Amino acid sequence: EVQLVESGGGLVQPGGSLRLSCAASGFTVRTNYFNWVRQAPGKGLEWVSSIYSGDSTFYADSVKDRFTISRDISKNTLYLQMNSLTAEDTAVYYCARDLFLNGYSNQFAFDIWGQGTVVTVSS
Amino acid sequence: QSALTQPRSMSGSLGQSVTISCTGTRSDVGGYNYVSWYQQYPGKAPKLIIYNVNKWPSGVPDRFSGSKSGNTASLTISGLQAEDEADYYCFSYAGSYPRVFGTGTKVTVL
Numbered sequence: 001e002v003q004l005v006e007s008g009g010g011l012v013q014p015g016g017s018l019r020l021s022c023a024a025s026g027f028t029v030r031t032n033y034f035n036w037v038r039q040a041p042g043k044g045l046e047w048v049s050s051i052y053s054g055d056s057t058f059y060a061d062s063v064k065d066r067f068t069i070s071r072d073i074s075k076n077t078l079y080l081q082m083n084s085l086t087a088e089d090t091a092v093y094y095c096a097r098d099l100f101l102n103g104y105s106n107q108f109a110f111d112i113w114g115q116g117t118v119v120t121v122s123s
Numbered sequence: 124q125s126a127l128t129q130p131r132s133m134s135g136s137l138g139q140s141v142t143i144s145c146t147g148t149r150s151d152v153g154g155y156n157y158v159s160w161y162q163q164y165p166g167k168a169p170k171l172i173i174y175n176v177n178k179w180p181s182g183v184p185d186r187f188s189g190s191k192s193g194n195t196a197s198l199t200i201s202g203l204q205a206e207d208e209a210d211y212y213c214f215s216y217a218g219s220y221p222r223v224f225g226t227g228t229k230v231t232v233l
Contacts, residue, residue, distance in 0.1 A: 035222075037169075044126070045161075045169065045212050047222040058220045094168055099159075108216045109159035109174040116168055 002026035002112060004078075004095050009117030016085050016121070022078040022095030022114055030073045033098035033105040036080045038091035039116075048093070049080065050107075062088070085121045092116040127152065127213055127225035134231040135203045143228045145196040145213030151223070153194035157216035160189060160198045161224075164209050173198060200230070208232045 008020040020036070036048040049069040050058045057069050068081040078095050096110040128146040135141040145152065145160075152158055158176045161169035171180050173189040176196065186201045196215070200207050213225035 037224075044227040045224040047224065050220075050222065060221045096169075099171075099174055107222075108155075108157035109171055109214065110161070110169075111171050111174070111180065113168040113170070 004097065004112055004114035006093065006095055006114040006117040009093065009119045011120045011122065012085055013123050014086055014121055017081070017083045018085065018119060020080040020082065020093055020095075020117055020119070022080075024076045024078065024097075027097075027100070028073070029071045029076050029078055031105065032100055033107065034069075034071065034078045035096045035098065035110065036067075036069060036078075037094045037096050037110070037113075038089075038119075039094070040088075040091040043091075046091075050098075051078070053105075082119070085119075087121050090119060090121045092118050124151075124217060124219065124221050124223050126223050127215060129211075129213060129225040129228045131226070132229045132231065134233055135200075136233045137203055137205065139203050140199060140201045141203060141230060142197050142199045143211055143213075143230070145198070145215075145225045147194050147196075147215055149194055150219075151215040151217035152191065152196050155216045155218070156191065158189065158191055158196040159214045160187070161212045161214065162209050163212065169212060203232050205232050 035050045051069045066084045094116045095114045097112040099109040099111045160173040163169040177189040
C-alpha cells in the first residue's frame with residue numbers, strides 16, 4: 001500500500017527542538033519530491049518546506065534558518081528538524097508527496113498525505 | 124505570494140450543486156493549468172480530489188469537477204451528498220516560492 005506515516009510530534013517548550021519523521025511505503029523517497037505542510041488549530045493549510053532531486057530544498061520565510069528538511073534513502077524516510085520553536089509553530093504537521101504522474105514527480109499537486117503529527121509549543 | 128482567495132463557507136441542500144471559487148493572479152492560477160483541490164474532514168488529512176484543473180485521481184467520484192477561467196478556478200460538487208460536508212482547499216502551481224494554498228471553504232450540506 002502506498003502511504004506516508006508521520007511520527008515525532010509532541011509537546012515542547014518555546015526555544016526547544018523536535019525532529020519529525022515521515023516513513024514512506026509502497027514507493028521510494030529517492031525519486032519523489034516531498035513537502036511538509038502544517039495546519040495551526042482552526043486555520044488553513046500552510047506550506048512549510050519542499051525537497052527535490054539532488055536534495056534541493058526550499059522553505060517558507062516563517063521557518064527559514066530554523067527548520068531543515070532532509071531524507072534518508074536507506075530508511076525510505078523524510079525528516080523535518082525543527083529548532084528554536086515558538087508558539088506560532090503549534091500545528092498539525094503533514095508530509096505530502098508531490099504528484100507522481102506518468103513516471104515523473106512534478107510540483108503541480110500533492111497526491112499522497114500522511115495522517116499528520118501534532119506539535120504543541122508551550123511552556 | 125498571497126494565499127489564493129476562497130469563500131469562507133458555502134452550503135447547499137442534498138442533491139443540489141455548489142461551486143467553490145479560488146481566485147489568484149496571472150502569476151499562479153491564471154498562468155498555469157495546474158490547479159488542484161483537496162477535501163479535508165475534521166481531524167483528518169487533506170485528500171487530493173482534482174489535479175491539473177479538471178483531472179480526477181483514481182477513486183474520486185465524477186460528482187467533483189474542476190474548471191478555470193482567467194485568474195479564477197472553480198470546484199463544482201454536483202448532486203451534493205451528506206459525506207461532501209468538509210473543508211475544501213485549492214492550490215496552484217506558481218513556479219516560485221512560497222507555495223500557497225487557498226484560504227479554504229467550509230461546505231455545509233443542508
